[in-house]
Amino acid sequence: MAxxxxxxPATELHSCHRRSWSCQLRDTPLEFLGDTNESNPDEAALxxxxxxxxxxxxxxxxxxxxxxxxxxxxxxxxxxxxGGGENGYKFADNNPVRERVIGETVxxxxxxxxxxxxxxxxxxPGVGGYFFGAGxxxxxxxxxxxxxGAGIIYGAGVLTTAAGYGTTTAYATATGGAVxxxxxxAMQTYAANPNAGLHEYAFGVGLGAGxxxxxxxxxxxxxxxxxxxxxxxxxxxxxxxxxxxxxxxxVGGIVxxxxxxxxxAVAWQGGGAAIGGGVGYAYGGDASSAxxxxxxxxxxxxxxxxxxxxxxGRFDPKRIVIDIGGEGRHADxxxxxPFRVTxxxxxxGRPIPNHVPxxxxxxxxxxxxxxxxxxxxxxxxxxxxxxxxxxxxxGGEIRLVGPEDVSASLHQQIADAVGGRVFxxxxxxxxxxxxxxxNIIVPAR
Amino acid sequence: MGxxxxxxxxxxxxxxxxxxxxxxxxxSGDKIASVGTGPCLVVAFSxxxxxxxxxxxxxxxxxxxxxMSVRVGLLPYDFPEEIEAWLPSxxxxxxxxxxxxTTAQGAVQVNISQKEQASPVWLAVQDGKxxxxxxxxxxxxxxxxLLSIVEESAR
Numbered sequence: 001m002a003x004x005x006x007x008x009p010a011t012e013l014h015s016c017h018r019r020s021w022s023c024q025l026r027d028t029p030l031e032f033l034g035d036t037n038e039s040n041p042d043e044a045a046l047x048x049x050x051x052x053x054x055x056x057x058x059x060x061x062x063x064x065x066x067x068x069x070x071x072x073x074x075x076x077x078x079x080x081x082x083g084g085g086e087n088g089y090k091f092a093d094n095n096p097v098r099e100r101v102i103g104e105t106v107x108x109x110x111x112x113x114x115x116x117x118x119x120x121x122x123x124x125p126g127v128g129g130y131f132f133g134a135g136x137x138x139x140x141x142x143x144x145x146x147x148x149g150a151g152i153i154y155g156a157g158v159l160t161t162a163a164g165y166g167t168t169t170a171y172a173t174a175t176g177g178a179v180x181x182x183x184x185x186a187m188q189t190y191a192a193n194p195n196a197g198l199h200e201y202a203f204g205v206g207l208g209a210g211x212x213x214x215x216x217x218x219x220x221x222x223x224x225x226x227x228x229x230x231x232x233x234x235x236x237x238x239x240x241x242x243x244x245x246x247x248x249x250x251v252g253g254i255v256x257x258x259x260x261x262x263x264x265a266v267a268w269q270g271g272g273a274a275i276g277g278g279v280g281y282a283y284g285g286d287a288s289s290a291x292x293x294x295x296x297x298x299x300x301x302x303x304x305x306x307x308x309x310x311x312x313g314r315f316d317p318k319r320i321v322i323d324i325g326g327e328g329r330h331a332d333x334x335x336x337x338p339f340r341v342t343x344x345x346x347x348x349g350r351p352i353p354n355h356v357p358x359x360x361x362x363x364x365x366x367x368x369x370x371x372x373x374x375x376x377x378x379x380x381x382x383x384x385x386x387x388x389x390x391x392x393x394x395g396g397e398i399r400l401v402g403p404e405d406v407s408a409s410l411h412q413q414i415a416d417a418v419g420g421r422v423f424x425x426x427x428x429x430x431x432x433x434x435x436x437x438x439n440i441i442v443p444a445r
Numbered sequence: 446m447g448x449x450x451x452x453x454x455x456x457x458x459x460x461x462x463x464x465x466x467x468x469x470x471x472x473s474g475d476k477i478a479s480v481g482t483g484p485c486l487v488v489a490f491s492x493x494x495x496x497x498x499x500x501x502x503x504x505x506x507x508x509x510x511x512x513m514s515v516r517v518g519l520l521p522y523d524f525p526e527e528i529e530a531w532l533p534s535x536x537x538x539x540x541x542x543x544x545x546x547t548t549a550q551g552a553v554q555v556n557i558s559q560k561e562q563a564s565p566v567w568l569a570v571q572d573g574k575x576x577x578x579x580x581x582x583x584x585x586x587x588x589x590x591l592l593s594i595v596e597e598s599a600r
Contacts, residue, residue, distance in 0.1 A: 343563045343581065377494040379523070405449045406457070406492045431502035432447055435495045 319371045324360040324388075325378025328353045333374060336363060360384035365391045376401035380410040389417045395444030404436040411438040418442050447502065450492050450521050457492045457521040468505055471520040477531050478573050484598045485516035486591060487575075489528045490565035492521045497565045500582060504567075507588040515595045518570075528566060533575060569595045 319332075326335035327342040328350075335352050338359045342350045358364050360375065361383035370391045375384075375398070388398065398418065400411050404426050415422045420442035426434050448461045448470060459470025471479055473492070480487060488504045490497035501519050508517055522528050563581035569591060570576070577594055579587070 377496060379491070379493050401495065402493050403450065403495050403498050405451070410493075429495055429499055431499050431506065433495055433498040433502060 320365070320369060320393075321372040321374070322356070322363070322365065322370055322391075323374040323376070324363075324384065325376070326352075326374060329376070330374055333372075336360065360387060363387045363391050367391065368393045371396050373398045375399070377403075380407075380414070385414050385417050388414060392418055392442060394442060396442050398438075398440040398442070400436075400438040400440070402436055404434040407436045407438075411436060414438075415440050448519060457523060459519045459521055461519075464505065465509075467508075467514065467516045469516065469518050471518055473520070473522050473527050475520065477570065477575070480516075480518050480570055480573065482572050483516070484569070484571045484595045485518050486595045487518040487520050487531070487568040487570055488565050489520040489522055489531065489568065491525075492523055494564065496582065500565045503583075503585065504588055504592075507585050508592055510585075511589050511592065513589075513592050513596055515592050525564075531566075531568060531575065532578065567591060569598070571595075571598050 321330065321333040322336055323330050323333035324336050326333055326337060328335060334354045334356050336356045336358050337352055338357060340352060340355065340357070342352055356364060360378065361381055363370075367390055371393055373388055373392060373396070375388075380402075392398065398414060400407070400414065402411070411424070415438070418440060420440050423439040423441075425437050427437060428434050446463045448459050448464065450457050451460050452458070453472070456472045456474050458472040461468060461470050469480075471487070486504065486508075488501045490501050504517055508515055520528065520531075565580075567577075567579040567583065567588075568575040569578070576598070577591065579591060583591070
């Protein structure tokens with residue numbers, strides 16, 4: 001490091017709008033900007049885009065970009081530390097166009113992107129089981145092509161399982177025309193954890209003309225839609241026992257609407273368009289929704305594609321780590337934070353990586369499902385303690401940091417709540433603030 | 446030297462130790478009138494955040510280093526709502542970059558910059574009214590500049 005740094009010229013940093021976080025050029029080395037016209041921030045911002053790829057913060061002294069737990073050397077074009085994997089020094093897998101660095105974590109920034117072509121009429125449980133259970137699912141996309149009509153089904157939701165947390169999106173399209181009456185899928189959606197209080201709603205719009213189908217899915221009110229297409233229906237509300245009202249109209253169709261009863265009411269009923277293609281939308285789904293939607297979409301004889309997008313890197317499905325109030329300091333953690341951007345970690349205003357938009361008072365994780373809980377310099381409320389106790393897995397670990405005078409009793413309350421061995425040490429900060437570090441290891445039982 | 450936070454009367458309070466008399470502690474829930482008349486710099490920090498505490502220490506340290514005769518108040522808070530009353534108005538809450546002139550004496554300008562939710566909150570206060578607000582971690586030079594503004598407002 002020292003030798004390479006000595007070869008570099010002194011660096012001047014761009015300083016326009018230094019008080020404004022909206023200036024993308026802030027602290028950017030001028031040598032990266034070239035002939036930037038400071039009076040034209042828009043132009044300069046365009047020039048600066050490659051420099052701020054991934055939103056790293058320039059450390060003028062080290063001549064490196066700081067990206068959370070790792071440093072990136074723009075001169076060498078690589079990380080300075082090994083991030084794991086085949087070549088952990090590679091930045092964005094040497095493919096920054098296709099790949100992304102997620103926030104400022106040590107994830108080398110990559111999305112896995114798999115595609116599976118499902119056999120029509122065959123809901124491949126292996127695919128769903130593999131990802132659903134692995135806790136790696138952060139996004140699903142499913143496409144289905146039916147044989148008649150045209151339509152799109154889209155579902156989005158939050159995946160909460162004992163194994164992980166993420167968002168789910170699902171699309172299913174029905175296209176084609178060879179067989180009369182394709183099915184454009186009703187989508188099963190539900191929240192795996194009703195305690196999460198997720199809102200679910202769904203609506204479906206049937207478009208196009210149906211000519212009678214091979215499978216009169218639309219004839220079932222529960223699935224909504226219309227038998228002959230052209231139906232419009234919508235549904236909203238609902239709880240776990242299906243007290244929601246599915247309303248909806250029937251425009252040109254035969255069957256539509258109806259009072260729903262079932263899990264998650266409307267979500268279960270799904271925004272399905274029936275025959276002849278349609279457009280459906282469902283919110284509150286999970287990975288299995290995508291699979292089901294795709295498969296139903298393929299019933300008419302078309303093909304279905306399920307696309308999986310998930311994080312790889314250090315997201316170990318067997319080890320769930322969360323950081324309550326976290327902003328990305330811990331690379332392998334899901335950051336439970338009501339705010340979307342950083343306030344204290346690195347430069348303020350950066351998107352929080354692996355973001356879970358909740359707070360410590362309500363953790364969207366299953367009982368006894370989390371292996372390690374970080375909570376550093378964040379408030380500890382009574383509800384937070386109860387939630388920590390609920391989600392922590394036997395044999396799990398809690399790592400707490402806070403000012404000693406205020407945190408000592410709170411850390412003790414957590415230790416009393418969960419039991420286990422407690423290790424504590426106090427370390428003064430640079431300016432002498434005593435910071436208490438508490439490590440609680442809960443016995444495996 | 447320094448301070449610690451203690452709980453008393455259901456409020457967090459600052460307990461100073463061996464600090465000069467121009468440093469004064471406040472307690473959570475205090476009104477802005479508690480700072481009295483004249484100019485001062487108030488650092489409102491969350492009691493559960495070590496980095497926030499660092500900022501308060503830095504404020505005192507910079508003031509000492511610069512030899513400034515500026516009163517520095519330390520305001521602890523547990524919930525961010527506790528300091529809402531210290532901020533000019535709902536419309537001028539931090540997060541929105543506000544720059545406008547207030548009326549009355551000196552026509553001081555209210556400048557609010559930086560981003561929402563960042564802490565600590567730095568308030569330059571004159572006669573019970575904040576006229577300069579910053580949020581988030583400040584560098585030593587920025588703190589010195591803020592102290593200078595407060596100092597100049599007394600003239």
